[in-house]
Each structure stands twice: as structure tokens, then as C-alpha cells.
Amino acid sequence: VFPARMDRTVTGDPIRFGDRTFPRGIGVHAQSRLVWQLPDGNRYKTFRTQYAIDGDKPYANVTVRVRLDDKVVHEVQDFVAWKLADVVQVPLGGAKTLTLEVDYGKNYDVQDRFNWIEPALLAE
Secondary structure, eight states: OOOOEETSOTTSOOEEETTEEESSEEEEESSEEEEEEOOSSSSOOEEEEEEEESSOOTTOEEEEEEEETTEEEEEEEEEETTOBOOOEEEEOTTOSEEEEEEEEBTTBTTTOEEEEEEEEEEOO
8 A cells, every 4th residue: 555665754754864965865654664685795784774653643653674685684663753863874785685574563554654764775
């Protein structure tokens, strides 16, 4: 019903948090899993992102995960609205796949619209 959208929220609006607008990101709705094959070799060293609930949804509550080759390398449970996550930086260490997950929280899928903000693979 809510496919992931590049550089927009899942409903098609610009990605915002507070008074800031972010040109790059991925809008999703829980429960979502986005998987990318990483390039062979060591061209990229680190994955970096921030994230936030889309808007001021009082019932939104999600579990956020970043996986490398199916191993959880970042997880936050009970992530709610009105918070901008600190920048997450994950060393890739030769991983073959990168997975971004947003899972149901305490309120199942009620208002669980979510934005991955400026996700990037970094060479250095």
C-alpha cells in the first residue's frame, strides 16, 4: 500500500524535520525492508544516515535496524516522533549486503511513516 519513495516521504511530500528540509532520503512505512547489494571490493568504507518519524504522529512507534549481511549492526526500539536520530555511521568491513529495516513498535503499524535521511555510502 505504501511503497518506498526516493527523496520524498512515503506520501510524496518533501522530507522535513523541524524547520529543515532534506533533499535526499527514503520514505517508508513500517513494516519495511530495503536491501542493497554492495559493490565488490573496498571502494566504500562506511554507511551513514539519520532518521526520523515523518511528521508529528503521536502514535508512531517503530524499531529501526541496519543490517550488514543479515547481522544487526544498529538497532533502536521504541523510536517515536519528535526525535531526529543522531547520525549513524556503520563501518562496512567488506559486507556484501546492506539492509535498512523499519519494524512495528508498540502500536503495530499505526502512523508508522518513517524517513531515512540522507543515507550514503562513504569512500573514506
